[in-house]
Amino acid sequence: MPHARIEAVIFDVVGTLLPCDACTAGSLLSVAAPLLQQLTTEQQHVGLLSQTPIQLPSALNTFAHRAANDAQRPAPAPDLPALVAIALESHRLSDCVLVSGTATGVQAGLNAGMWTVGTALSGSLDRQAMTGWQQLPSVEQDQLRMQATMALLNAGAHYVIDAVDELMPCLVDISQRLQKGERA
DSSP, rough: OOOOOOOOOEEESSSSBOOOOTTTTOOTTTTHHHHHHHHHHHOOOOEEEEOOOOOOOOGGGEEEEEEEEGGSSOTTTTTHHHHHHHTTOOOOOGGEEEESSSSHHHHHHHHHEEEEEEEIIISSHHHHTTGGGSSOHHHHHHHHHHHHHHHHHHTTTTEEEGGGGHHHHHHHHHHHHHHHTOOO
């Protein structure tokens, strides 16, 4: 029996790698590029999906990508995450990880049988809540973070992190759980 390992890491682009208002913001979140480079260096299959039509920044064009118009049904149907996993030639959806900043994205990943990681601060909070984040009192930041975290956990996320720069420990843990025979 082959060693169980993560076959693919799939990112819901908007709210995870790009800001929530990605239609107007063309730059990657500052923490996304180093993470993608690290995953690629470790020969990890990386895929992208977008629930809304967007023009991907050129830095993301090298990754397998599927958009909402490629799927027959919208999220939370498993179509889009499954299509990306197929494009990455994954053998088991249960060995794939979907990273999403929305409850609907997390549900789509779960419906596809994938491990899910929610990103609370880069997707779950609306644009208005993120405006002036640094100027908000820490108590208010904590309340907003907790609301976003709870929304993702209530959607069923296996893990919730603030943003993708915290993803690697989750991937290590998922890998260990897969080796023990656990499934999403």
